[in-house]
Amino acid sequence: MLVKQISVFLENKIGRLAEITELLGQNRINIRALAIADTTEFGILRLIVDNPQKAQKILEEKGFTAKQTDVIVVKVADRPGGLSEILKALKDFSLNVEYLYAFVKQSGENALVVFRIEDTQKALDIFREKGVEIVSPEEIYKL
Amino acid sequence: MIWNPERECMKREELEKIQVERLKFVVERLYERLPFYREKLDKAGVKPHQIKSLKDLRFLPFTTKEELRQGYPYGLFAAPLDQIVEFHMSSGTTGKPVVGGYTRGDIDVWSEVMARALSSAGCTSRDIVQNAYGYGLFTGGLGVHYGAQKIGAKIIPISGGQTKRQIMIMKDFGSTVLTCTPSYALHIAEVAEEMGEDPVKLPVKIGILGAECWSESMREEIEKRLGIRAFDIYGLTEIIGPGVAQECEERAGLHIYEDHFLPEIVDPDTLEPLPEGEEGELVITTLTREGTPLLRYRTRDISSITYEPCGCGRTIARISKIKGRTDDMIIIRGVNVFPSQIENVLMRVEETEPHYRLVLERKRGLDDLTVEVETNPEIFFDEVKKLEEIERKIAKEIEEEIGLRVNVKLVEPKSIERSAGKAKRLIDKRALK
Numbered sequence: 001m002l003v004k005q006i007s008v009f010l011e012n013k014i015g016r017l018a019e020i021t022e023l024l025g026q027n028r029i030n031i032r033a034l035a036i037a038d039t040t041e042f043g044i045l046r047l048i049v050d051n052p053q054k055a056q057k058i059l060e061e062k063g064f065t066a067k068q069t070d071v072i073v074v075k076v077a078d079r080p081g082g083l084s085e086i087l088k089a090l091k092d093f094s095l096n097v098e099y100l101y102a103f104v105k106q107s108g109e110n111a112l113v114v115f116r117i118e119d120t121q122k123a124l125d126i127f128r129e130k131g132v133e134i135v136s137p138e139e140i141y142k143l
Numbered sequence: 144m145i146w147n148p149e150r151e152c153m154k155r156e157e158l159e160k161i162q163v164e165r166l167k168f169v170v171e172r173l174y175e176r177l178p179f180y181r182e183k184l185d186k187a188g189v190k191p192h193q194i195k196s197l198k199d200l201r202f203l204p205f206t207t208k209e210e211l212r213q214g215y216p217y218g219l220f221a222a223p224l225d226q227i228v229e230f231h232m233s234s235g236t237t238g239k240p241v242v243g244g245y246t247r248g249d250i251d252v253w254s255e256v257m258a259r260a261l262s263s264a265g266c267t268s269r270d271i272v273q274n275a276y277g278y279g280l281f282t283g284g285l286g287v288h289y290g291a292q293k294i295g296a297k298i299i300p301i302s303g304g305q306t307k308r309q310i311m312i313m314k315d316f317g318s319t320v321l322t323c324t325p326s327y328a329l330h331i332a333e334v335a336e337e338m339g340e341d342p343v344k345l346p347v348k349i350g351i352l353g354a355e356c357w358s359e360s361m362r363e364e365i366e367k368r369l370g371i372r373a374f375d376i377y378g379l380t381e382i383i384g385p386g387v388a389q390e391c392e393e394r395a396g397l398h399i400y401e402d403h404f405l406p407e408i409v410d411p412d413t414l415e416p417l418p419e420g421e422e423g424e425l426v427i428t429t430l431t432r433e434g435t436p437l438l439r440y441r442t443r444d445i446s447s448i449t450y451e452p453c454g455c456g457r458t459i460a461r462i463s464k465i466k467g468r469t470d471d472m473i474i475i476r477g478v479n480v481f482p483s484q485i486e487n488v489l490m491r492v493e494e495t496e497p498h499y500r501l502v503l504e505r506k507r508g509l510d511d512l513t514v515e516v517e518t519n520p521e522i523f524f525d526e527v528k529k530l531e532e533i534e535r536k537i538a539k540e541i542e543e544e545i546g547l548r549v550n551v552k553l554v555e556p557k558s559i560e561r562s563a564g565k566a567k568r569l570i571d572k573r574a575l576k
Contacts, residue, residue, distance in 0.1 A: 007525040009518045011555050037527045041552055044527060063557040065518040069525040098526060116525070 001124055002070040003137045004052040005114065008045040009065040012038070020045065023062055029055050032143055033114055035101035046101070048073070048114060050141045070120050073103075073140055075110035075133040083113065089130045095123055105143055107135070146262035146294070147255070150402050151457045155450065158458070161402055163197055165430035170194050170203070173436060177221045179214060180438065200407065201416055205426065205439045208241060211381060215239035222246050222433045232280045233380045233479065241381055243282070244434035250289065252431050253383055256400045257290025260389035263398065264351045264374040266320045268295035273313055273347070275323035275331075276354065277477070278302045282384025283354055287322045290386065296320070303327065306334040313345055321347045324477045325357040325365060325373070330508030332368040343370035351376050353385060355474040356465055358574070375464055381440055382427050388462055393454045396461030403431045406462060407439070408448050411469040422447045424469050425462060443469045473569065475503065475510045480545050482568050485514060488540045492522075492533075500559045503571045510573065513550040514541065517559055 010016045017036075024031060024047075033048040049055045052068060059066040076082045090097060095117055103112035112135060117123040127134055145151050153161075171191040173180035184190070187204040194203070211219060219242070220227070226246045233241040245253070266272065272291045276283030284302055291298040299318060301309060309331060312318070321328060328350055335342040347369060353376035365373045377397050378385035387404050388397035399406050405428040408417045417423040425446045429436045445466045452458050473480050482501060489497035498517040503510065514537070516522075522533050530553060538551040 005525075007523075009523050009530075009553070009555060011558070016555075039527055039531065042530065044525060044530070046525070063555070065520065065523045065556050067520065067523055067525060 001072070001134050001136060002120060003048060003073050003114070003135075003140050004068045005071045005116070006047045006049060006052055006055050006059070007067050007069055008047070008059060010036075010043040010045050012041055012043060017045065020059070020064070023058060024049065024055060027054065027058050029058070032105070032140060033101060033103040033112070035099070035114075037099065046099075046114075048103070048140060050143070052141075069116065072115045072117065072120065072123055072127070073135040074113055074115065074127060075107055075135060076113050078106065078109055078111045082111070086113075086127075086130075086132055089126055089132070090117070090123065093122070093126050095119060095126065107143075144262045144265065144267060145456065146259040148456075150400075151259060151398070151459055153402075153458055155458060158401060159197060162405055162430060163195075165402075166197070166200065166405065166428065167191070167194055169428070169430060169432075169436055170438070173221055173438065177219070179210075179218055180221075183438075197405075200405070200428065200439070203428075203438050205414065205441050206437050207441050208381070208443070211241040211437075212239045214242070216242055217244075219435045219437075220244050221436050227434055229285075230280070231282045231285075231380060231384060242435065243380055243383070246433040249383070249432055249434050252403055253286060253386060254289040254293040256383070256386035256403060257286055258293040259400060260376055260386050261287070261290045261294055261296065261320075261351065263389045263391045264320075264376075265349050265372070265392065266291075266294065266296055266351070270319045270349075271297045271299065271316055272320040272322060273299045273301055273309070273316075273318035275301055275303050275309060275321065275327055276385075281477075282378070282380050283477070286378065286384040286386055287351070306331060307338065310335050310338065310340065310345070313347060317346045319346060320349045320351065321369075321371065322351045324354045325352040325361055326355065326476065326505065326508055326510055328352055328365050328369060328373070328508075329361075329505075332365070333507040342368055345369065347371050350374065351389075353377055354477040356467060359464075360574075377462070377465065379442060379444075381437060381442075382429060383432065387427070391453060391455040391457060395453065396449060396463055398453065398457050398459050399448075399462050401459045403429070405430055406448055406460060408446065409441075411443075411445075419449055420447055422463075422466065425465075443472065445469060471569070473501075473503065473571070475512055475547055478545065478547050480512075480547065484544050485541055486568075488544050489514075489516060489537065492537050492540060498556070498559050499568065501569045503569065503573055505573045511550070512547070513552055514538075515552050515554045515559065517556045518553050519556060522553075 030050040035046045037044045056066045098116040100115045174191045183204045227244045229245040231243045274287045278284030332342040350371045350373040374390040377388040388399040407426040408423040411424040425442045425444045446462045450460050500515045502513045534551040
């Protein structure tokens with residue numbers, strides 16, 4: 001139930017992001033969601049794509065440092081308070097959210113949100129218990 | 144002003160007589176007292192009584208920095224411990240530091256040569272000397288201190304750092320002589336300007352600057368911005384500290400105090416002595432040192448020598464301003480650093496062969512080193528804080544290794560040039576020469 005996210009190391013140089021998206025486009029890889037974490041000197045680009053294995057291979061061949069990370073994608077009710085209910089559940093169980101970001105596309109009435117939580121197994125258990133809908137990797141790659 | 148005209152303006156024949164006597168004494172003493180040198184001399188097939196003239200110097204074996212490191216802590220001490228009154232050590236922690244042991248007599252010689260050096264630059268007992276060389280194991284601080292005490296100048300032993308305070312004290316006490324590294328002198332000018340002060344108006348008139356390489360254009364800049372006359376001083380921990388050689392007001396080379404330090408220039412590859420005027424590696428033999436004397440120490444500094452009398456009246460030889468080094472050692476903020484030290488740290492952290500580059504710049508007058516390290520799967524993590532932690536960890540380990548704070552910057556793989564032979568690891572943007 002864990003989706004593979006691709007993380008790429010980026011120096012803060014003009015054009016790096018454009019290069020990566022061009023590269024993926026040329027290789028017919030579709031980006032589902034993305035986020036950038038930035039500092040003064042470098043950034044980490046995080047991508048959910050339809051074919052993570054292929055994406056990593058292509059990026060590495062071109063000299064990028066890319067890694068796969070396990071993340072959880074959940075359906076969040078698309079109304080005010082939707083996200084906060086989920087975060088409260090995590091807080092009650094003392095789980096730390098490393099980061100999160102949302103998808104470009106929706107799934108019906110729901111927003112799709114990517115969570116990176118250190119203790120993924122525990123997070124999965126809590127989400128199941130609380131009836132939070134987890135999206136399977138297959139579904140994500142097929143979107 | 145000439146502190147010791149009797150010695151500094153001697154006829155060369157008389158100077159050479161003193162040098163030969165002292166050389167014979169040193170070789171004999173070392174042969175008798177120090178196993179390290181007895182073995183070296185035996186291996187070279189040289190007996191002390193064979194040294195009869197300065198020409199015989201070439202038969203003596205050389206001494207290298209590596210041998211001094213291996214001698215840590217007491218292996219090179221020719222005087223018994225109860226005669227030692229002071230220790231100094233070189234910077235750097237890879238392997239072991241180089242140790243200097245000083246007897247009472249050695250401190251007196253140090254004071255004497257430093258008195259000559261300070262006087263050479265125009266410093267007298269009427270001057271207030273602001274000594275921003277580091278005090279401690281580093282020889283800069285105390286060397287200048289002893290010299291100033293000898294001539295009766297008023298010394299402020301302020302050491303380095305806290306530049307705004309330095310400027311305040313300089314103004315309030317009316318310091319007339321500044322002793323520090325050339326880059327620190329520039330840094331003082333920078334900070335003064337930032338404070339809204341005109342550095343030219345600061346009371347300092349004379350700078351006695353050393354412990355690192357600096358160019359004529361850097362001298363011009365320092366003189367212009369601080370409104371001082373800046374003189375070059377040369378020395379090294381292995382020989383005594385500062386005070387081995389000093390520029391006079393002619394500024395046509397640095398007078399080397401030959402009655403104490405016997406200089407040669409050799410070809411760094413063949414090790415053959417080179418004639419007057421030719422550039423090569425400076426080699427020094429200590430003629431009067433008691434604690435840790437050295438025979439033909441290879442300084443790795445590139446220079447040339449002239450025996451022509453100087454316009455100032457001194458007859459002692461002059462070495463040219465140091466042009467650079469024969470090895471890959473660099474000096475950053477007065478501290479000796481070998482790139483291999485940094486490489487060792489990176490290997491420890493990454494557990495793979497690191498692709499790295501050292502970028503040296505001058506920021507606000509001070510040397511600034513950035514270690515660029517290529518990311519690889521071993522050290523790339525999906526979290527910013529983990530990457531920052533890696534950078535911090537590397538920086539901390541490097542700081543522990545070389546004693547200097549550096550910046551660490553992770554860069555993309557393959558962004559650092561590869562080369563077939565020895566990789567070009569160092570980009571020095573400081574324009575020292």
